[in-house]
Amino acid sequence: MLTQRSRYALRAMLFLAEQTAGGPPVPMNRIAAAANVPRKFLELILADLREAGFLHSHRGKAGGYCLSRPPHLISLGEIIRVIEGPLALVPCVSRTAYRPCNDCRDEAACAIRIAMARVRDETARILDGTSLADAIAEDLAAA
Secondary structure, eight states: OOOOOHHHHHHHHHHHSSSOTOOOOOOOHHHHHHHHHOOOHHHHHHHHHHHTTTTTESSSOOEEEEEEEEEGEEEEEEHHHHHOOOOOGGGGGGGGSHHHHTTTGGGGGOHHHHHHHHHHHHHHHHHHTTEEEEHHHHHHHOO
């Protein structure tokens, strides 16, 4: 399951994706209120997303945050990986943080590993194939 931190990150990024491209930066208080995210958590989350290159931050009276790339070029999978780490449910199928399982006798024939690799692949396919723009469009279509 996604952590609350990931849900907060996704809501904040979706809110920023809805803002006018090239518009003024959005203040953190406005993001927190619109995305229903506690400000103290949002500050840490936005710092991680900024360090990962998804956001630009601007200081000062007219400061705030804006996406560093267009919404169609930021996937949900990328955001979740920044916040959570690898998408794999077990370390032996992770592409970025592989570790053998301590209790596995034969990794190549392990039924759990084989099934979890399929789960990882399908999860990554869906999340990496869904951009912020796609998610907003789906949300609007459902409304």
